[in-house]
Amino acid sequence: MKLNRIFFVFSAWMVLWLLIPSAPALATQGHAGIEGVWVHQFAHLFFLFSMLLLIYWLRQAGLVKRPGWRFIQYAALFFILWNLDTILVHFLDEQVRAVSVDNLGNWRIQVTAVDGYEWLATVYYLTKLDHLLCVPAMIFLMMGLRHMLKEVPPAVADKGGRQ
Structure with a gap:
């Protein structure tokens, strides 16, 4: 009886899967209008400065001597670099429109830059x-979080069995 129910549910899902058309899932998201780009850019700046502040506090407190915090400092450094990178990308393609990307099909694209600045196509890519x-x-x-979790002593359960 249980096997029949599993088979019925599976069959129903298969029929629905075949009948409902799919749409392409796009890997990038555009920002509607220049206002969306500005807000997005400010979010990147806020994240960047937050990571700078985190590194400053970690170093001031001497926490980077411990492996967990040291890895978190490295993470913050890479997040800073990532934010700088994405700010540049958004600036080039959505704010000043110095580059354009054309889909040529078959997993091929063409990146073109404004005249006189062809090197920006390589930088953008x-x-x-x-x-x-x-x-x-x-x-x-x-x-870093995994190291910090290993350093935490196991919680002692109270009389009620809660931790």
Whole structure:
């Protein structure tokens, strides 16, 4: 009886999956109007200065001598670099429109820059690889939190069994 129910639910999901058309999932998000770009840029600046302040506080308190906090400092450094990178990308393509990206199909794109500044196409392409900065930042953050979690002594349960 239970197997029949599982088969029915699976079959229903398969029919729905085949009948409901899908739409392409775009990997990037545009910012509607220049106001959205400005707010987004300020958010990057706020995040950047927050990470600078975090590094300053960590160094002032001498916490970077401990491995967990040292990894978090590295994460903050990579987040700073990532924010600088993304601020430049947003500036080039959405604020001054110095570059344009055309989809040629078959996983091919063409990056073109304004006349006289063709080198910006290469700069733009390289800075669009921002995941090369963001992913290490998240890995360092995870490693720092993992180290800090190992350093915490296990909680002692009280009489009620709660921690």
